[in-house]
Amino acid sequence: MNKRILLIEDEVAIADTVVYALQREGFVVSWHTLGRDGLAVLDSEGADLLVLDVGLPDISGFELFRQVRQHHDTPVLFLTARGDEIDRVVGLELGADDYVVKPFSPRELVARIKAILRRGSAPIPVVLPNAGLQHDAARARICLAGQVLNLTRYEYRLLVLLLEQPERVFSRSQLMDAVWQDPAASFERTVDAHIRSLRAKLREADPACDPIRTHRGLGYSLSWTAGPAA
Known part of the structure; x- marks a missing residue:
């Protein structure tokens, strides 16, 4: 089954480029411009990975990420127009899997998404119980x-x-x-x-x-x- 990508991005030109690049690679993409709409789809339909813009019109991408993590462990990649170190640190400290700074290469974005999905499906060695x-x-x-x-x-x-x-x-x-x-x-x-x-x-x-x-x-x-x- 093809992997499902949920894209929450309010810039139409960027979203069109991302959707096209992902669909060419066989991904099924659901695109939404508002955070609340994307979250509703994630709650009802799920997704294999979430591509999340930091600067959404209705809610901060960081705040939306916190809401997502209350109920989902879906891998998340941030899209951000901000290049400041503090924004990258905040996203990573929240627990995001990766981030891409705009403007970006669609091929790079697709490669990062594939890497996240491969890593998420990799077997994890069993660790024996220790001290509880x-x-x-x-x-x-x-x-x-x-x-x-x-x-x-x-x-x-x-x-x-x-x-x-x-x-x-x-x-x-x-x-x-x-x-x-x-x-x-x-x-x-x-x-x-x-x-x-x-x-x-x-x-x-x-x-x-x-x-x-x-x-x-x-x-x-x-x-x-x-x-x-x-």
Whole structure:
């Protein structure tokens, strides 16, 4: 079955170009100019990937993304006319899978979408339970103390990577290379923000669970025997 792409973009010329490029590659595309309309379609019909413009007329793309994540784990690629670092950081810290800055090459956009979909369908190694953590690889979720952790896509990938190799110290650049779709466009503080969020969610599920260690000047590791995190 052909993959379904939901495009939420209010600029007609850009949307026409994106729709044409995606349809040529065999994707089924549903295009909407307003965030509320696109969200309604996602709720009712679903999608394999969402291409979301940041500057929509009725709602910020970032705010719409937050609403999407309340009920869906659909991969999201942001389209933005803004080149400022802060906008890229915000999108990545929210948990988006990638972003493309306008003007962009339709071929590049299609290639990034294909890469996200390939990565999302790749098998994830099984991780054995450890100190109450249970990784359900088939459903791409991690439970702690009987609770499913509400993780973003990148938080999930970070935690799986750390669980796979406990005690190993990963540098920030190694984490970006292993987890992020486009590590060259990511930033070290993005990794730090995701680690902080992961720690908070682990403590929320189990206040005694604090396994992520900070190694100053080196990076991060996961340990069940070390002292409090730095």
